[in-house]
Amino acid sequence: MRALVFEGPGLITVADRPDPSIVEPSDAVVRVTRAGLCGSDLHPYLGREPLARGTVPGHEAVGVVEAVGSTVSGIEVGRRVIVPFTSSCGRCGPCLDGLSARCESGALFGWRDPEDATVGLDGCQAELVRVPLAASTLVAAPDVSDPAALLLADNLPTAFAAVHRARPQASLTVVGLGAVGLCAVAVARRMGVGRIVAIDPVEARLAAAVGFGAVAGVPGHIEPTSAVIEAAGSPAAQRTALGCAAPGAVVSIISVQTSTEMPFTPIEAYDRNLTVAWGRAPVRSILDSQLDFLAEVAREIVDAVVDRPGLKLDEGPDAYRAFADRAFIKAALDPAR
Ligand SMILES: NC(=O)c1ccc[n+]([C@@H]2O[C@H](COP(=O)([O-])OP(=O)(O)OC[C@H]3O[C@@H](n4cnc5c(N)ncnc54)[C@H](O)[C@@H]3O)[C@@H](O)[C@H]2O)c1
Ligand SMILES: [Zn+2]
Ligand SMILES: [Zn+2]
Numbered sequence: 001m002r003a004l005v006f007e008g009p010g011l012i013t014v015a016d017r018p019d020p021s022i023v024e025p026s027d028a029v030v031r032v033t034r035a036g037l038c039g040s041d042l043h044p045y046l047g048r049e050p051l052a053r054g055t056v057p058g059h060e061a062v063g064v065v066e067a068v069g070s071t072v073s074g075i076e077v078g079r080r081v082i083v084p085f086t087s088s089c090g091r092c093g094p095c096l097d098g099l100s101a102r103c104e105s106g107a108l109f110g111w112r113d114p115e116d117a118t119v120g121l122d123g124c125q126a127e128l129v130r131v132p133l134a135a136s137t138l139v140a141a142p143d144v145s146d147p148a149a150l151l152l153a154d155n156l157p158t159a160f161a162a163v164h165r166a167r168p169q170a171s172l173t174v175v176g177l178g179a180v181g182l183c184a185v186a187v188a189r190r191m192g193v194g195r196i197v198a199i200d201p202v203e204a205r206l207a208a209a210v211g212f213g214a215v216a217g218v219p220g221h222i223e224p225t226s227a228v229i230e231a232a233g234s235p236a237a238q239r240t241a242l243g244c245a246a247p248g249a250v251v252s253i254i255s256v257q258t259s260t261e262m263p264f265t266p267i268e269a270y271d272r273n274l275t276v277a278w279g280r281a282p283v284r285s286i287l288d289s290q291l292d293f294l295a296e297v298a299r300e301i302v303d304a305v306v307d308r309p310g311l312k313l314d315e316g317p318d319a320y321r322a323f324a325d326r327a328f329i330k331a332a333l334d335p336a337r
Contacts, residue, residue, distance in 0.1 A: 003126030009047035020130035028134030036060030052117035058125030059085035084283035090136030159183030161281035166252035168227035176232025238263035
């Protein structure tokens with residue numbers, strides 16, 4: 001098969017790789033019809049997070065089941081599916097608690113350990129992807145376009161997690177308006193949050209948020225809100241988020257953390273009675289109860305968010321460069337092209 005391959009920071013290539021096959025009886029192999037490029041892919045690409053050289057990157061996919069192992073039930077060959085960005089067993093403590101992203105036997109697609117590349121999983125920026133624990137990981141895709149279904153593999157459930165944790169009432173601030181932040185604006189709006197302040201230095205992204213019903217905010221010049229989401233992924237953005245938080249606020253940090261230092265002191269958190277939430281979004285658990293709602297939001301926003309909806313794999317290396325320069329909001333690769 002053809003696949004993108006991470007060869008080191010700033011270096012993505014297109015290569016021929018062996019087709020993935022069924023390794024465990026609980027596996028499936030999925031033929032990818034769209035794979036997303038996500039802000040999380042930029043962390044290793046920009047050298048902020050270690051990743052084994054030779055890894056096939058990518059953790060967001062929609063596709064069609066090509067093969068299933070002998071113990072897989074409920075998901076058959078030919079079924080159109082969403083691949084949540086982590087695999088999960090559905091039976092361990094975290095899975096039963098609705099935290100599929102921290103499944104005791106789960107793994108993140110597109111991440112292999114730089115110390116031992118046999119640990120971890122190849123990703124889905126490829127023609128085919130192997131999915132462990134297929135029956136409890138894959139979700140039958142609803143009747144939406146492939147780019148819209150792709151938003152259900154990560155960005156929309158992640159945004160839902162961010163909004164749910166922030167517990168917004170009348171107002172919310174969202175710092176960082178990539179696909180995750182924009183999805184958070186759209187989800188919060190649909191949940192009835194009246195005033196949403198949106199912050200991002202990129203004009204086109206700010207304009208998209210305003211199109212979803214937010215007002216453009218300038219850091220240092222906004223009235224603090226009791227709920228704040230940080231979806232940018234830097235200590236500077238977390239400082240901005242903190243600056244937007246009213247006393248007693250919930251600050252919902254949904255970005256992936258690559259820093260070893262806290263962005264604020266315990267004294268600041270204490271003095272302002274803040275609640276801070278962090279961590280990976282449990283996509284599979286969220287889709288169990290929110291699939292219909294999020295599919296409706298996906299239909300509404302897909303054209304504004306996925307502004308590169310069908311790139312060839314050969315365009316992947318250039319797409320990584322352009323994405324790192326914030327030249328577009330979100331790209332979907334179509335490996336069949
Ligand atoms: N927790 C999870 O489960 C989960 C899931 C998906 C993505 N993520 C993370 O969420 C974050 C956002 O993902 P994305 O795909 O939207 O990323 P992205 O890189 O496309 O978007 C980030 C946005 O933040 C903006 N930004 C950067 N610095 C800023 C600042 N100081 N103030 C305001 N805005 C700033 C950028 O201009 C950009 O628009 C990333 O860190 C990603 O890794 C987390
Ligand atoms: Zn992602
Ligand atoms: Zn589990």
